[in-house]
Amino acid sequence: MTVVGILHPGSMGAAVAAQARQSCAQVLWCPAGRSLATRKRAERYGLTAATDLGELTERASVILSICPPAYAEDVAAEVSAHPFSGIYADCNAISPASMARVSTIVGRTGATVIDGSVIGSPPSATKSARLYLSGPAAALSPVASLFAGTAVLARTLSGGIGRASALKLSYSSYQKASRVLAAVSYALASDYGVEEELLDIAQGRSTSYLAETAYIPKVAARSWRWGPEMGEVADALREVGLPADLAVASAAIMGRWDDRRDSSLSVLEALEHLHRGDEGEGT
Structure with a gap:
């Protein structure tokens, strides 16, 4: 055997x-x-x-x-x-x-x-x-x-x-970027106190990641792995002449969670961590 x-x-x-x-x-x-x-x-x-x-x-x-x-x-x-x-x-x-x-x-x-x-x-x-x-x-x-x-x-x-890798990154480019976009959307909505309304809208669309707020801390916990993967997605997109901006931006956002390797954060803490990620950055 x-x-x-x-x-x-x-x-x-x-x-x-x-x-x-x-x-x-x-x-x-x-x-x-x-x-x-x-x-x-x-x-x-x-x-x-x-x-x-x-x-x-x-x-x-x-x-x-x-x-x-x-x-x-x-x-x-x-x-x-x-x-x-x-x-x-x-x-x-x-x-x-x-x-x-x-x-x-x-x-x-x-x-x-x-x-x-x-x-x-x-x-x-x-x-x-x-x-x-x-x-x-x-x-x-x-x-x-x-x-x-x-x-x-x-x-x-x-x-x-190359075929199996291309398939994986084709899937990842949507799946993981969508998770990141959902977190950023809630971070923005929470600044203006409209997160409940955003959730209400999203829940009318059963396939939307915006309806899965409990997943946001998991995204934070996995960003140390997902960030480099989105970098690879960016490479794959460039290799075929497609724009890689979204993948690059997603990797950068995940970098703000790079030190979180557990899912013990609450949703609010995960969103606040996105804001803290720009401490020390130039304006």
Whole structure:
């Protein structure tokens, strides 16, 4: 049975790895330099600790990279420092150009690189996520088969490296920017005391993120990851000649929440934090 390596088991990576465990002999991860929270998460999901990255690359035939997008190329470089001739699936929210660089970096080891993207919540007994895969056709099926019958719905795309990343960022450019715009809208409305009226309007449109005010603190808590992802969205838009202003602006707004990595804020506190973000900036 296949031995899989996961780099690195964050909330999404660990959940995806747990689904792969259903068809794998073992899922390895590398504890070196990881936090206590990551260690506990890996234990909870039944992942096996490798001695170091060298052992992981030696034993695994498939490596899944699922990390914050800002670190995707660094992680690829770390892997490329070790012999690895298996399948390397970069499943991060990065632009097609970033994905091409990852492919070049890891390809130097003799590995087969495929492009992946995860869309949805961390998979569990009650939630599913889609894993889109593109790249060399012969390598797609072995990775997709790892998730047969699990809460990860693997789907292959034709067209080679870049397609899965482009799909993810096409989705992110709307989904995440819309969440940010909803927060900014409420921040403005609260300054004028019309937030209840804004909510009343939004609730008449059931598909509007403006009706989901409770989600605003979650946006603040995730901005340290979402901000760099919106930077990648901007890159992807520029690469095809489309305006990237909204993505750039969204990343900048998320930067005001960059130090918030928990969702303990109230909605009002999250909105106030947007105002405090300009302290010390010039006029």
